[in-house]
Amino acid sequence: MTPTLQQALDRIDDRVDDLVELTRDLIRFPTINPPGEAYQPCAEYIGKRLSKRDFDVEYVRAVGAPGDSDAYPRVNVIARRDGSGPGPCVHFNGHLDVVEVGSGWTVPPFDGVVKDNKVYGRGACDMKGGLASAIIAVEALIDSDPDYPGAIEISGTVDEESGGFGGVAFLAERGWFSTPRVDHVVIPEPLNVDRVCIGHRGVWWAQIETKGRIAHGSMPFLGDSAIRHMTTVLERFEQELYPALAKRISDMPVVPDGARQSTMNINSIHGGQGEAHAGLPTPCVADSCRVIIDRRFLIEESLEQVRSEVVDILENLAMSRPYFRYDIREILAVPASISDKNGPVATTTAAAIEEILAVEPAIVCSPGTYDQKHIDRIGKLKDCVAYGPGQLDLAHQPDEWVGIEDMTAAAKVMALVASRLLRRTA
Numbered sequence: 001m002t003p004t005l006q007q008a009l010d011r012i013d014d015r016v017d018d019l020v021e022l023t024r025d026l027i028r029f030p031t032i033n034p035p036g037e038a039y040q041p042c043a044e045y046i047g048k049r050l051s052k053r054d055f056d057v058e059y060v061r062a063v064g065a066p067g068d069s070d071a072y073p074r075v076n077v078i079a080r081r082d083g084s085g086p087g088p089c090v091h092f093n094g095h096l097d098v099v100e101v102g103s104g105w106t107v108p109p110f111d112g113v114v115k116d117n118k119v120y121g122r123g124a125c126d127m128k129g130g131l132a133s134a135i136i137a138v139e140a141l142i143d144s145d146p147d148y149p150g151a152i153e154i155s156g157t158v159d160e161e162s163g164g165f166g167g168v169a170f171l172a173e174r175g176w177f178s179t180p181r182v183d184h185v186v187i188p189e190p191l192n193v194d195r196v197c198i199g200h201r202g203v204w205w206a207q208i209e210t211k212g213r214i215a216h217g218s219m220p221f222l223g224d225s226a227i228r229h230m231t232t233v234l235e236r237f238e239q240e241l242y243p244a245l246a247k248r249i250s251d252m253p254v255v256p257d258g259a260r261q262s263t264m265n266i267n268s269i270h271g272g273q274g275e276a277h278a279g280l281p282t283p284c285v286a287d288s289c290r291v292i293i294d295r296r297f298l299i300e301e302s303l304e305q306v307r308s309e310v311v312d313i314l315e316n317l318a319m320s321r322p323y324f325r326y327d328i329r330e331i332l333a334v335p336a337s338i339s340d341k342n343g344p345v346a347t348t349t350a351a352a353i354e355e356i357l358a359v360e361p362a363i364v365c366s367p368g369t370y371d372q373k374h375i376d377r378i379g380k381l382k383d384c385v386a387y388g389p390g391q392l393d394l395a396h397q398p399d400e401w402v403g404i405e406d407m408t409a410a411a412k413v414m415a416l417v418a419s420r421l422l423r424r425t426a
């Protein structure tokens with residue numbers, strides 16, 4: 001540990017109050033997505049803060065991206081501070097958006113309540129606490145070592161919770177997440193303070209609709225029930241697909257253990273008439289039934305395989321079951337992503353965790369997806385990890401919180417990571 005670095009770590013200890021206040025300020029912007037509330041003021045708050053440390057700040061609105069409108073502009077902020085000479089660029093990326101509040105809260109979700117060494121609020125752990133830790137880490141580093149080589153970037157991006165199309169994907173398509181501009185990326189998602197996350201499983205969302213013919217419910221033989229057709233689809237899933245998925249175990253170190261296998265959730269099912277007329281019965285045969293499936297797949301599986309094993313079941317039913325007709329519509333398709341666990345950012349982060357926390361770091365993959373997919377696929381940048389404070393299980397839950405000690409430790413780890421990557425001799 002150099003004296004300069006030790007100074008940066010001491011500064012983080014001295015600035016815990018600032019870290020907490022910054023987290024609370026970020027939580028107070030109710031950046032709920034959808035629809036994409038308060039993005040612009042939240043982005044400007046971060047931009048204003050970083051411009052005081054000589055960052056060049058740019059705002060990029062994702063015009064034309066899903067959800068972008070004058071009422072809900074998709075505004076991203078990217079701040080860059082060049083050092084005193086040539087060198088790599090280390091980038092910290094956090095998403096500004098949070099999911100809806102939901103019920104079951106015992107504290108106000110957007111006040112930033114501090115209690116028992118924790119900051120509470122929607123987005124506290126996912127991921128405003130992580131973004132605040134990265135900002136404090138970088139500020140402490142700059143104050144101790146203003147003449148570092150290379151460049152430091154911090155971005156606050158939108159829409160991660162809805163796929164990242166107006167956020168990291170939009171920026172990656174325009175070169176913001178590629179070399180030579182950026183070399184190493186850390187995304188402070190809440191993967192726990194002692195774990196380095198090197199990737200995530202893939203996602204395939206699709207809506208399947210079975211079709212029938214409407215008729216009077218007292219004479220169902222005159223119609224054709226879309227719900228009964230859907231029952232056969234679900235039966236085939238139970239008999240064929242689920243057992244097959246359970247047998248596929250990934251070499252990816254996905255946590256928790258149950259997510260090492262391939263999975264599929266049925267997110268919703270709607271069939272028949274009457275949804276629009278709550279409480280009133282409609283004596284009709286269902287002419288439509290729709291399910292939305294959420295298939296999470298492994299690095300060992302291809303998207304084509306994932307699609308075709310569902311389509312094969314539907315095609316098979318279309319051939320074998322009288323009057324079976326269906327439609328399938330893809331909603332979201334994202335391949336799995338994994339970076340090299342022996343790459344610079346992963347090894348540097350693991351070493352920094354060991355140094356700060358004196359524990360053996362775990363190398364993990366996320367069961368869900370996050371913006372690494374866009375940095376990998378669109379930006380073609382492989383040296384990316386997720387590392388940040390907060391427990392993954394608390395994300396999207398009522399009474400979400402982030403621990404102040406964890407944020408402080410994560411800030412120190414990130415300061416070490418940034419400093420070592422900037423001064424790394426390849």
Ligand SMILES: [Zn+2]
Binds near residue numbers: 095126189190370
């Ligand atoms: Zn997140």
